[in-house]
Amino acid sequence: MNRWTPDAIWIERDEDASVLARRLLARLPDTPVHIVGDPREAEPLDGFGAGKRRLVVQRHRGSFLQHCPAGTTGMVCCNYLVMNFAANCPFDCSYCFLQDYLANNPALKVFTNVGEGLAELDAALRRHPERTFRVGTGELADSLALDHLTDLSCELVPFFAARSNAVLELKTKSDCIDNLLRLDPKERVVVSWSVNAETIVADEEHGAASLEARITAAERVQAAGYKVGFHFDPLIAHDGWEEGYPATIAKLFRRLDTRRVAWVSLGSLRMTPRLKAAIKARPQKSGVVTGELVPGADGKERLWRGLRVQMYRRMLEWLRSVDDRMPLYICMEPPGVWEKTFGEVPADRQVAERLVAGSA
Numbered sequence: 001m002n003r004w005t006p007d008a009i010w011i012e013r014d015e016d017a018s019v020l021a022r023r024l025l026a027r028l029p030d031t032p033v034h035i036v037g038d039p040r041e042a043e044p045l046d047g048f049g050a051g052k053r054r055l056v057v058q059r060h061r062g063s064f065l066q067h068c069p070a071g072t073t074g075m076v077c078c079n080y081l082v083m084n085f086a087a088n089c090p091f092d093c094s095y096c097f098l099q100d101y102l103a104n105n106p107a108l109k110v111f112t113n114v115g116e117g118l119a120e121l122d123a124a125l126r127r128h129p130e131r132t133f134r135v136g137t138g139e140l141a142d143s144l145a146l147d148h149l150t151d152l153s154c155e156l157v158p159f160f161a162a163r164s165n166a167v168l169e170l171k172t173k174s175d176c177i178d179n180l181l182r183l184d185p186k187e188r189v190v191v192s193w194s195v196n197a198e199t200i201v202a203d204e205e206h207g208a209a210s211l212e213a214r215i216t217a218a219e220r221v222q223a224a225g226y227k228v229g230f231h232f233d234p235l236i237a238h239d240g241w242e243e244g245y246p247a248t249i250a251k252l253f254r255r256l257d258t259r260r261v262a263w264v265s266l267g268s269l270r271m272t273p274r275l276k277a278a279i280k281a282r283p284q285k286s287g288v289v290t291g292e293l294v295p296g297a298d299g300k301e302r303l304w305r306g307l308r309v310q311m312y313r314r315m316l317e318w319l320r321s322v323d324d325r326m327p328l329y330i331c332m333e334p335p336g337v338w339e340k341t342f343g344e345v346p347a348d349r350q351v352a353e354r355l356v357a358g359s360a
């Protein structure tokens, strides 16, 4: 896969001597550089797509450690924490929620003060030695798509490998795993891929690694000692989904060891009015905004419940026929959908415990 590089770099004044800025300048010697007093000067006037072409290097303001938004809105929660060491993503999936979430702030950012983020996390882990934390870096960014430039994984993997009450999830649609192969995760890091039916990958996930490349990368990190995870999220009710999804499941697990799979999640497309408008305004036509969408407790529209549950149940059937011991969960769904899909509504704490058990 071609590795992404920016058209220009914008560095916040005072951060140009940071380790990250110096690393980027050494790796991108021919890329134009602007030093700016206020990183907002880098925000493009010409739209979301332009934002993905420029890299902003700046300090992160505020707390790094956040609770995943699913925990606040009447959805069953798996107690997931997110840390944002970057914002925005070089890929261009038609359905990406960042088109809404970062609409006013789209330049691709990497943060220089990673050490402060890790110190914040370290303090939280020490305050709660009785808990095991699941922490992900793939909420506002792809966890690995810029790793060939930033080497962020070289700081994160040793940090988690040295701790007994936290598991890191690196979530990606890239095959950027070279750094990981040189590190020892000591059972504390799960590398996970968002995957989909082949036709959705080809038509909607522009710039991301092919399904074949993602599977090859998963095979390689598994062989290097990592557990892996998969997210069928968003499931799209396209023509042929009942053939497309089992075909992807078969392709994945023909080559991967299911005993080294930490978790597989399922999620439905979640749509805000602004995201729907952004998808419709894209230059390439997208097939994801089809079918009847119904608003949920969190204000987001989803596929109507009957079809959602049918898709989840079929997915469970196909996944369990491969290996019924793989930990499975559904993401951002209310108790009623859990009940109809799994026949039970686990307490939030139980979901978290099962997933921690899958990763350890």
Ligand code: SF4
Residues within 6 Å of the ligand: 088, 089, 090, 091, 092, 093, 095, 096, 097, 098, 140, 141, 142, 173, 208
């Ligand atoms: S890989 Fe994820 S973050 Fe990147 S464009 Fe696609 S959906 Fe958005």
